[in-house]
Amino acid sequence: xxxxxxxxxxxxxxxxxxxxxxxxxxxxxxxxxxxxxxxxxxxxxxxxxxxxxxxxxxxxxxxxxxxxxxxxxxxxxxxxxxxxxxxxxxxxxxxxxxxxxxxxxxxxxxxxxxxxxxxxxxxxxxxxxxxxxxxxxxxxxxxxxxxxxxxxxxxxxxxxxxxxxxxxxxxxxxxxxxxxxxxxxxxxxxxxxxxxxxxxxxxxxxxxxxxxxxxxxxxxxxxxxxxxxxxxxxxxxxxxxxxxxxxxxxxxxxxxxxxxxxxxxxxxxxxxxxxxxxxxxxxxxxxxxxxxxxxxxxxxxxxxxxxxxxxxxxxxxxxxxxxxxxxxxxxxxxxxxxxxxxxxxxxxxxxxxxxxxxxxxxxxxxxxxxxxxxxxxxxxxxxxxxxxxxxxxxxxxxxxxxx
Amino acid sequence: xxxxxxxxxxxxxxxxxxxxxxxxxxxxxxxxxxxxxxxxxxxxxxxxxxxxxxxxxxxxxxxxxxxxxxxxxxxxxxxxxxxxxxxxxxxxxxxxxxxxxxxxxxxxxxxxxxxxxxxxxxxxxxxxxxxxxxxxxxxxxxxxxxxxxxxxxxxxxxxxxxxxxxxxxxxxxxxxxxxxxxxxxxxxxxxxxxxxxxxxxxxxxxxxxxxxxxxxxxxxxxxxxxxxxxxxxxxxxxxxxxxxxxxxxxxxxxxxxxxxxxxxxxxxxxxxxxxxxxxxxxxxxxxxxxxxxxxxxxxxxxxxxxxxxxxxxxxxxxxxxxxxxxxxxxxxxxxxxxxxxxxxxxxxxxxxxxxxxxxxxxxxxxxxxxxxxxxxxxxxxxxxxxxxxxxxxxxxxxxxxxx
Numbered sequence: 001x002x003x004x005x006x007x008x009x010x011x012x013x014x015x016x017x018x019x020x021x022x023x024x025x026x027x028x029x030x031x032x033x034x035x036x037x038x039x040x041x042x043x044x045x046x047x048x049x050x051x052x053x054x055x056x057x058x059x060x061x062x063x064x065x066x067x068x069x070x071x072x073x074x075x076x077x078x079x080x081x082x083x084x085x086x087x088x089x090x091x092x093x094x095x096x097x098x099x100x101x102x103x104x105x106x107x108x109x110x111x112x113x114x115x116x117x118x119x120x121x122x123x124x125x126x127x128x129x130x131x132x133x134x135x136x137x138x139x140x141x142x143x144x145x146x147x148x149x150x151x152x153x154x155x156x157x158x159x160x161x162x163x164x165x166x167x168x169x170x171x172x173x174x175x176x177x178x179x180x181x182x183x184x185x186x187x188x189x190x191x192x193x194x195x196x197x198x199x200x201x202x203x204x205x206x207x208x209x210x211x212x213x214x215x216x217x218x219x220x221x222x223x224x225x226x227x228x229x230x231x232x233x234x235x236x237x238x239x240x241x242x243x244x245x246x247x248x249x250x251x252x253x254x255x256x257x258x259x260x261x262x263x264x265x266x267x268x269x270x271x272x273x274x275x276x277x278x279x280x281x282x283x284x285x286x287x288x289x290x291x292x293x294x295x296x297x298x299x300x301x302x303x304x305x306x307x308x309x310x311x312x313x314x315x316x317x318x319x320x321x322x323x324x325x326x327x328x329x330x331x332x333x334x335x336x337x338x339x340x341x342x343x344x345x346x347x348x349x350x351x352x353x354x355x356x357x358x359x360x361x362x363x364x365x366x367x368x369x370x371x372x373x374x375x376x377x378x379x380x381x382x383x384x385x386x387x388x389x390x391x392x393x394x395x396x397x398x399x400x401x402x403x
Numbered sequence: 404x405x406x407x408x409x410x411x412x413x414x415x416x417x418x419x420x421x422x423x424x425x426x427x428x429x430x431x432x433x434x435x436x437x438x439x440x441x442x443x444x445x446x447x448x449x450x451x452x453x454x455x456x457x458x459x460x461x462x463x464x465x466x467x468x469x470x471x472x473x474x475x476x477x478x479x480x481x482x483x484x485x486x487x488x489x490x491x492x493x494x495x496x497x498x499x500x501x502x503x504x505x506x507x508x509x510x511x512x513x514x515x516x517x518x519x520x521x522x523x524x525x526x527x528x529x530x531x532x533x534x535x536x537x538x539x540x541x542x543x544x545x546x547x548x549x550x551x552x553x554x555x556x557x558x559x560x561x562x563x564x565x566x567x568x569x570x571x572x573x574x575x576x577x578x579x580x581x582x583x584x585x586x587x588x589x590x591x592x593x594x595x596x597x598x599x600x601x602x603x604x605x606x607x608x609x610x611x612x613x614x615x616x617x618x619x620x621x622x623x624x625x626x627x628x629x630x631x632x633x634x635x636x637x638x639x640x641x642x643x644x645x646x647x648x649x650x651x652x653x654x655x656x657x658x659x660x661x662x663x664x665x666x667x668x669x670x671x672x673x674x675x676x677x678x679x680x681x682x683x684x685x686x687x688x689x690x691x692x693x694x695x696x697x698x699x700x701x702x703x704x705x706x707x708x709x710x711x712x713x714x715x716x717x718x719x720x721x722x723x724x725x726x727x728x729x730x731x732x733x734x735x736x737x738x739x740x741x742x743x744x745x746x747x748x749x750x751x752x753x754x755x756x757x758x759x760x761x762x763x764x765x766x767x768x769x770x771x772x773x774x775x776x777x778x779x780x781x782x783x784x785x786x787x788x789x790x791x792x793x794x795x796x797x798x799x800x801x802x803x804x805x806x
């Protein structure tokens with residue numbers, strides 16, 4: 001099947017968007033259940049679904065016998081009430097994650113299921129180099145779609161996840177301390193090379209979108225995703241939507257002023273959580289206290305596991321500040337659960353006790369009932385989050401994927 | 404007109420609730436504008452409005468000549484497109500605020516407009532005494548409705564605002580350190596005496612509901628209300644709804660662990676913002692540093708205004724911690740604007756500079772673009788917030804005001 005840059009969804013009304021969203025995130029789901037959950041009439045659901053089936057985005061699954069037996073087994077037009085699912089291969093998406101050292105790319109289907117993965121080391125963090133390498137990686141991934149034996153749908157867009165303050169609306173990376181970027185118009189520059197709609201998003205928010213539509217968020221009324229590693233971030237899902245911040249900033253858990261003011265953060269401020277709890281901060285501290293200036297993170301973790309008290313102390317201190325930050329967050333927004341993810345999860349055992357202690361000491365009242373869940377997590381998940389963000393814009397008809 | 408405990412709204416569908424909410428919070432508003440803002444068809448809007456007009460909750464205002472001249476001056480059924488408003492006197496609400504020393508009560512109309520106010524000193528914070536005095540105050544206020552020359556609608560319910568952790572669903576005050584209450588089933592106990600639906604709510608959240616429906620929130624996509632005084636609280640409006648917290652706790656800005664850990668908070672924890680920045684904490688500090696153990700708050704404020712350096716230092720320290728707390732909040736949720744209110748606003752000039760300094764130092768990137776607005780504010784506004792919470796439950800058909 002030839003690739004087309006865009007395959008428009010036949011969704012004319014907000015009700016149609018709502019119906020497709022339910023099928024995508026909660027399917028297999030019968031029409032009657034969509035009607036119940038959305039408050040739409042069954043007729044409205046049936047009307048919204050018909051063109052989606054016609055165009056090959058949605059399908060009736062073979063109904064289970066039990067369902068055919070039920071009293072509601074038939075609807076007005078004589079069609080059995082069989083559950084609806086999206087057709088995963090009807091569209092393809094490219095998701096990319098940028099780190100200071102590597103690019104990670106995935107292709108996914110309509111349900112954000114990962115099909116192909118490709119990593120490549122980055123030659124430099126210079127925007128020009130990164131954009132060229134991103135374009136090459138995207139082309140390589142698009143190539144795998146064309147060459148595969150399976151027939152897959154066209155690429156509807158490319159998502160790029162970057163850490164920092166990202167203006168999603170204009171596709172501009174406003175401030176990414178890790179990349180050393182300021183006001184990089186990534187969507188425009190990459191779009192010129194790839195001739196496809198480009199969505200640029202904050203990486204933690206991308207992960208939260210993926211959890212919202214395809215992960216823990218499907219069943220939770222509210223949740224937070226907290227990522228721990230070279231940076232400390234947080235995505236929030238509250239009142240039916242991922243929190244984006246009126247000015248594009250939200251979830252900056254790593255920049256809450258909860259640490260002593262003696263160290264300057266990568267962002268230039270003092271007292272940020274990351275000055276104590278990022279993996280770099282932990283390593284710097286252990287290098288200094290153990291007087292081993294050439295230690296790497298793996299070595300520092302090894303020292304801590306071996307019981308070196310300086311190394312342990314650095315992780316303890318990180319755990320304490322992370323626990324306080326989690327308490328601050330639940331005291332303010334009161335999520336149902338917190339998913340803890342990120343590269344730092346590998347060292348989780350080194351700070352978990354102190355983290356839970358500090359969380360318990362500072363969580364206010366019933367806010368502390370919130371579950372802290374550990375989620376193992378790879379770099380590919382960041383790229384998948386970028387793809388999920390494209391899918392969301394596509395279904396909703398939001399820029400740059402207008403209908 | 405005889406008072407009835409409940410006057411049901413003729414709202415059969417979610418669309419009806421949406422339409423009435425727009426008229427109530429954004430009226431006067433033409434039908435065509437409601438259709439545009441809600442995405443409903445004009446026919447659906449007209450259908451939802453008809454029974455509300457019929458039952459006297461909504462009215463067509465006399466249309467302005469300019470509007471009658473417009474091309475859209477007529478709709479299908481030959482009715483001029485005149486803006487819709489609610490009929491303020493169609494219902495009455497009682498709003499009550501409980502403080503450790505006083506009860507404040509108001510009666511409001513359908514638009515949360517205050518009609519009567521009554522304050523009375525509290526004899527004791529014992530729940531039994533408070534409930535008796537609350538019942539008396541409510542009866543007095545209901546009496547003013549009956550005796551007035553104007554014909555007003557029946558009391559649809561009574562709202563009670565209390566500081567602390569309040570379980571709104573069950574009408575239970577779970578933990579109110581200021582009142583010294585734990586698990587007080589206020590709704591049940593007060594309902595027995597008054598035979599009216601009782602809504603019990605956290606006071607800051609009540610204020611946020613009032614701002615959302617009848618204040619700054621009508622035009623803001625997101626906002627925070629921060630109250631400064633004997634306690635420090637925060638209400639958040641994000642993604643189209645006031646944040647309630649999965650476990651009933653949210654907005655506990657006064658209990659973020661941003662202060663040194665040397666003082667124990669009224670909540671029993673260490674390091675809370677309130678240990679430094681509540682009016683009690685400021686007074687205690689000034690009493691100690693000036694060695695004037697009998698100083699009252701007014702005296703402490705006077706000292707600070709006179710330039711006493713100990714008094715100034717206590718306010719400086721409070722301003723710094725409040726500014727850090729505001730920064731933490733905007734870094735996490737990124738509201739469009741922050742309304743600062745509460746009794747402490749009277750001393751605002753004493754800590755504003757330090758507060759803005761600390762906010763500026765810790766707000767991350769564009770999150771700092773958020774406007775900090777000062778809102779003068781009286782105790783009556785807390786009671787009005789409780790009334791607004793009743794109105795919201797009434798319009799939405801939520802407990803205890805089910806249809």
